[in-house]
Amino acid sequence: MSDVQFFEARDGVRLAWRELGEGRPLLLLHGLFSSAEVNWVKFGTAARIAAEGYRVIMPDLRIHGDSEAPHEEEFYPPDVLVRDLEDLIAHLALTDFDLGGFSLGARTSARAVVAGMKPRRLILGGMGLAGLAGWAKRGQFFKRVIAEYESAKRGDDTWLSIQFMKTMKVDRIGAGHLLDSFTDTPPEALAALTMPVLVVCGEQDQDNGSAPELVATLADARLATIPGTHMSSVTQPELGEAIAAFLTA
Template identity: 35%
Template sequence: MQTFHNDGFEIAFIDQSPANGGEGEPVLLIHGFASSYLVNWISPGWVKTLTEAGYRVIALDNRGHGRSTKSYNPAAYTPSEMATDAAALLDHLGIEKAHVFGYSMGARISAFLALEHPEKIATLILGGLGYGMVDGVGDWDPIADALVAPDPEAISHPRGKMFRTFADQTRSDRQALAACIATSRELVSEAQMTTITAPVLVGVGTKDDIAGSAQRLAALLPNGEAFDIEGRDHMLAVGDRTFKARVIEFLKEHTIT
């Protein structure tokens, strides 16, 4: 891994060349809540899939996650603040424009990146988050409580228990995650979504009870399209082979000019 500094954070990232040794169009990957570049992108095979398809893959550990600096200040974790890390990473690498692919919380960060730095976006892929981008993804306050609960066996909230287990499996800093979840769910309005003019692919699992409708979000976007990840829930959709195939098709349909 490499690192760079932005806004007082040391941000860890990888920069993988295409498997064929060429230059390749850059794809920036932004992972989800309580995850990391390793869990979200390496383990499900995305980096392998993309590099073998001829793309240069850049993936960061979001602030508060993985090997990047942790903060216990919720103000550090708004999607806008987190998007500055992604923008600064592209600048650090001298990349003027990239394909940007975010999953779940990473999709929200990607949307803010597109809103605030549209010149950097060639295409946008939003995985694991549909209309929940606009109308919210339910009550997540119990998840923050579950993350800092002294005894995980005492957690009764199903989604809280799921994310606590996930955070423990990924050996995350749970106090940092609790701070992150407090402010990282900022909504994007329908009006804001209509201003994202880049081609956008929205992929959501048909059994995902968190993300909201892919079709309803895509309908707001001037160049949006939805993709149903059949039979997959929020956790399993990310590694789905049909989703990978559609993403590769989408990228090849929209080369960087």
């Protein structure tokens, strides 16, 4: 495992990434309040993919992991995570690569393609149609997570997300601004996703809507169902297996 590396985004914010393996580049983006280490490294997913001859590149998204979390609103324009991804790709001088992510990482990957990015293949993990087209409702939940950070009690619907935020030491001010930077992706915009797409989702994961609905909307998509919920599916070896199978098919 390589040590954490850093680069500067176009607005001067210092962002981190990690790499594992050598070969064809695959960028993998983690989920909300997580990190590259927790989402991809800890449970062996990155190592499983790297074993197939891939250079797995895993950024810590703005406000997450080892990346900076500025408090000023100006650092969170619409789709700032797409801009950060573009800046990392430019920094690494990548021209031909695959792209994917889990949950927020999947949203960001889809938004990047809608904005014109052209990965050869795309992986959308923990994602259904509503997670792209109906973000506003999901966003309100995470606004409550931040608002109830100190007051939630065990059993509240926000409790588990708050505990995860605390474990990951997520900056609440930065997180609030970042949530405001997210935009919806209407189903018709998904016509931009013309490349082969893997939608991989836990069998008990409905957090971002229906994965089969998302597959049905896309031009060239296949569904892989793995064990687990939205929180637990990223810990399963089946996630790495499904991604490796898709990339090597």
